[in-house]
Amino acid sequence: MTDQSYYAAVVGAGPAGMFAARELARNGVKVVIFNRDIKPGGLAEYGIYPDKFAMKEGLRTQFKQVLETPGVSYYGNLKVGEQADLSLDDLRALGFQAILVTVGAQGTKWLGLPGEHLTGVYHAKDLVYHYNQLPPFSQKKFQFGKRVAVVGAGNVMLDIARYAIQKVKADEVIAVVRRGPAEVKFDKKEMEYVVRNLDQRDLDDEFVRVGSRMSAIGQDPAAARAQILEALPKAQPSSSTTQFRFEFMASPVQILGDEKVCGLEVEDNELVLRDGEVKARSTGHKRILDVDSVVFAIGDRVDDTFGLPTIQNEFAKNLEPRFPMEGISYEAYDLAHETVIKDVFVAGWSRRASTGLVGLARKDGTFGARAVLQYLQTLNPLIPDETALQARLKKLGKSVVTQSDIRKLAEIEAEMARERGVESFKFGTNEEMLEKIMSVG
Numbered sequence: 001m002t003d004q005s006y007y008a009a010v011v012g013a014g015p016a017g018m019f020a021a022r023e024l025a026r027n028g029v030k031v032v033i034f035n036r037d038i039k040p041g042g043l044a045e046y047g048i049y050p051d052k053f054a055m056k057e058g059l060r061t062q063f064k065q066v067l068e069t070p071g072v073s074y075y076g077n078l079k080v081g082e083q084a085d086l087s088l089d090d091l092r093a094l095g096f097q098a099i100l101v102t103v104g105a106q107g108t109k110w111l112g113l114p115g116e117h118l119t120g121v122y123h124a125k126d127l128v129y130h131y132n133q134l135p136p137f138s139q140k141k142f143q144f145g146k147r148v149a150v151v152g153a154g155n156v157m158l159d160i161a162r163y164a165i166q167k168v169k170a171d172e173v174i175a176v177v178r179r180g181p182a183e184v185k186f187d188k189k190e191m192e193y194v195v196r197n198l199d200q201r202d203l204d205d206e207f208v209r210v211g212s213r214m215s216a217i218g219q220d221p222a223a224a225r226a227q228i229l230e231a232l233p234k235a236q237p238s239s240s241t242t243q244f245r246f247e248f249m250a251s252p253v254q255i256l257g258d259e260k261v262c263g264l265e266v267e268d269n270e271l272v273l274r275d276g277e278v279k280a281r282s283t284g285h286k287r288i289l290d291v292d293s294v295v296f297a298i299g300d301r302v303d304d305t306f307g308l309p310t311i312q313n314e315f316a317k318n319l320e321p322r323f324p325m326e327g328i329s330y331e332a333y334d335l336a337h338e339t340v341i342k343d344v345f346v347a348g349w350s351r352r353a354s355t356g357l358v359g360l361a362r363k364d365g366t367f368g369a370r371a372v373l374q375y376l377q378t379l380n381p382l383i384p385d386e387t388a389l390q391a392r393l394k395k396l397g398k399s400v401v402t403q404s405d406i407r408k409l410a411e412i413e414a415e416m417a418r419e420r421g422v423e424s425f426k427f428g429t430n431e432e433m434l435e436k437i438m439s440v441g
């Protein structure tokens with residue numbers, strides 16, 4: 001019997017990181033998870049719409065099991081990065097043989113439009129973090145008016161529309177979509193939550209307005225309309241009279257206002273086929289949408305202060321991977337020196353920003369872990385020792401939480417929910433969470 005093993009760090013405890021940690025631990029690797037947030041779960045905890053209680057609870061149960069897996073340690077409230085609590089070099093110095101980065105896509109994609117910094121302009125990630133009570137976004141004030149534009153065509157756009165309809169109870173919510181009705185990316189299931197508020201007469205007018213531009217590239221407007229309305233038979237009840245409508249083939253060009261938003265200027269597009277793909281091409285015609293709030297739900301980019309080279313919206317990958325999984329590279333790449341960063345791997349939304357649901361992040365984390373396992377096989381095993389890490393964490397002079405703290409916090413929050421007779425309860429600040437954890441010793 002030998003205590004020799006491999007020693008790996010997983011940075012980020014969203015679905016990709018959690019399932020990666022499980023895969024590594026199941027294969028005999030000693031894994032330490034480092035997570036920026038106190039709680040694990042990432043966007044499963046802080047992105048998925050709060051009312052999806054059963055889905056969120058199911059995922060929490062799975063994450064709990066991961067944290068209980070032998071060989072897994074968890075340190076939350078600890079940020080990794082160039083200017084953070086620990087850098088990638090710190091992790092190397094602490095003896096980690098491989099580092100799997102699953103920190104999601106924490107950067108913001110700015111379009112560079114005039115007026116982006118006005119009060120009333122928001123990015124979806126910040127807002128979903130807010131309404132899911134992730135500190136410090138939970139404490140941020142969001143000022144919504146009565147007419148909300150949501151820019152985007154995917155499920156996140158629909159989540160924001162749902163929030164603006166059901167929680168803000170805006171008079172009007174307008175989905176601003178760059179291409180046409182046949183290119184929308186949302187699922188019928190998500191549409192069911194908002195379709196009750198969809199103004200069908202306005203939708204018909206919208207198809208009259210853009211129909212000829214669809215036909216011009218061979219699309220069938222009636223089929224696209226039917227697809228959007230497929231959600232009707234299972235439409236969820238709505239508690240607001242918000243009018244929800246679409247503005248298709250429109251790209252934002254500037255946000256109007258002095259301090260606060262008072263309009264969104266858009267430019268109309270037509271559709272063109274390029275290399276078999278439908279693209280938007282500006283017609284040059286501009287008009288103003290009368291809105292007082294604008295939310296961009298256009299996807300995110302990775303955090304380029306993390307300490308890994310980035311290309312476009314993502315961390316750079318080794319295009320000729322040593323350990324490909326289904327042909328995909330999970331290997332970080334040093335663009336300046338044109339060489340693979342041999343001990344650093346990326347998975348989940350850190351590998352492909354804002355792409356796919358939890359199931360995909362889980363698969364990607366597992367595959368990323370398998371690439372790490374193959375890399376570890378090229379090294380000598382060692383006797384993993386967390387002593388140096390413990391000493392380093394003490395020196396940070398901040399409260400870092402562990403598995404047992406997470407367990408306590410979950411129990412306290414469940415008790416709070418029971419007392420209040422609500423489905424779920426969350427503390428909105430790190431201070432409260434830490435205080436409660438400490439209070440039970």
Ligand SMILES: Cc1cc2nc3c(=O)[nH]c(=O)nc-3n(C[C@H](O)[C@H](O)[C@H](O)COP(=O)(O)OP(=O)(O)OC[C@H]3O[C@@H](n4cnc5c(N)ncnc54)[C@H](O)[C@@H]3O)c2cc1C
Nearest residue numbers: 012014015016036037042043080103104348349357358361
């Ligand atoms: C608004 C919204 C709604 C969604 N709804 C659904 C849904 O209904 N159903 C579904 O299946 N999927 C949904 N998804 C998709 C799903 O949430 C993602 O596929 C999944 O969470 C991505 O997992 P990830 O682990 O790659 O990243 P994330 O979930 O983003 O996790 C990243 C983790 O890294 C940590 N981290 C970040 N930076 C650092 C750092 N510097 N150091 C240490 N840790 C760090 C974070 O704390 C977090 O725990 C939704 C996504 C969004 C944005």
